[in-house]
Amino acid sequence: MQTYRYEVRFLTPAFLGDAEQSGRWRTPPFKAQLRQWWRVVYAAQAGFKPGLEAAMRQEEGLLFGNAWLTDGFRKSLTRMRFDKWQQGSLRAAQWSSLSTVTHPEVRQAVASDLYLGYGPVVLPRGAQRPTLKANAAIQAGESAVLSVAVPAQHADRIEQALALMHRYGTVGGRSRNGWGSYALIPQEGTPELRGALPVRDWQRCLELDWPHAIGKDEKGPLVWQTTPHADWKELMRTLAILKIGLRTQFRFTTGRNAPQPEARHWLAYPVTNHSVGPWGGSARLPNQLRFKVRALANGQLVGVIFHMPHRPPPAFHPNRTAVEHVWQQVHAFLDAPAQKLFRIQGPKP
Incomplete structure (x- = not known):
């Protein structure tokens, strides 16, 4: 197995829901990210040829686990763990609403966080300022060490997928709007991100x-x-x-x-x-x-x-x-x- 260790440092608050829908350090969102960007690497290496999906899903199922291959259920060959699992440090009572922006289709100015984060960020009835819907979120600046282990024969694509996660990855609620942006910082013994x-x-x-x-x-x-x-x-x-x-x-x-x-x-x-x-x-x-x-x-x-x-x-x-x-x-x-x-x-x- 090839093992990698990265400090995951959030650059914007992340809305990662646990069983109570509060922000908590969890590996599933990052494994989903790795899987998504692995597909992108696979498609590029295959030259985006027509019909690549069948072979890709076969290999993806073997590497990340599946319940659909003809020979039955397989466990994931990819292992992930964080060095901590605690709840995020940003509590709802501490949420500080962002400055407003003008929206031509709305009569009054709109708070930036409510516009980009609607769902995890809410404006309770009668309230003057937006706040978090859940009890907590992971604050910008929080970090944890993520360990990733994969079979050596899959290391090349995994390394390229990790590099894409670092450059383009976001996790959690409203992550396509920039929430949950993070950086992956290689730790000692882990190669620099490339691809x-x-x-x-x-x-x-x-x-x-x-x-x-x-x-x-x-x-x-x-x-x-x-x-x-x-x-x-x-x-x-x-x-x-x-x-x-x-x-x-x-x-x-x-x-x-x-x-x-x-x-x-x-x-x-x-x-x-x-x-x-x-x-x-x-x-x-x-x-x-x-x-x-x-x-x-x-x-x-x-x-x-x-x-x-x-x-x-x-x-x-x-x-x-x-x-x-x-x-x-x-x-x-x-x-x-x-x-x-x-x-x-x-x-x-």
Whole structure:
């Protein structure tokens, strides 16, 4: 077995629910992350060839455990453990609401944490400020040591997946909005994180209905970075402003039970007060655009926005032309000088 040890340090609060839905150090979210990014590495090494899923699921089931292979249930060959399992140190009574942002579709200013964290962050009836829904969350700056053990023959892909977790990974509730951003810091005896950026032409990515690569266009990878910020609170406000802007550029002409989807529905679904009748009440379409917070060597933080394009599930009857048009507008919005973002390149092999 090949063993790795990393300090996991959170850069923004993480909403990792235990049995009581309070934040606690737990390995399952990180094993899920490792599995997700392992698939991305596998797809890139397979050259994104058609039909790769069958062989990938076979190998994934052997490595991470399964109950679907023809020879029966198998335990995971991948082992993970933290050196501590305690509850997060950030209590609901200590939650300090972030500064507000303007939303053109809302009459009053909206707290940044409520906008980006709605669900784990709530505004109780009669309250003036948002707070945590659960008893606790893991605070920014908290850390623990994660040990990972895998069979040596799988070490190459696992190492590359861990590197992608470090650069793009987030865990917990509302993690696609940047909550639960973390850094993996190799401990003594563990090699430095390495691996190339798995990119693919973003329109070709729409051939598959699962996130298998970071998109690219004629300008390069679809990865944008903010200017440096002194702390996570102001950075999350910046991310809230960006998300509001890229969403509200698509204006609705219908309300509840629209007869067909509008452009904004393809960003993420459901949308409050703007349902699509043919999609029903239980349809879920996660946003393909993800936020991540990274730490710089000088202690400042930057926000990273990246697009993992894929075709919406068949149940949505996606119109490819409409989907492409929406994402072209999003890319143009993020490239516009007014957003003060710049494209960044990934690591080379």
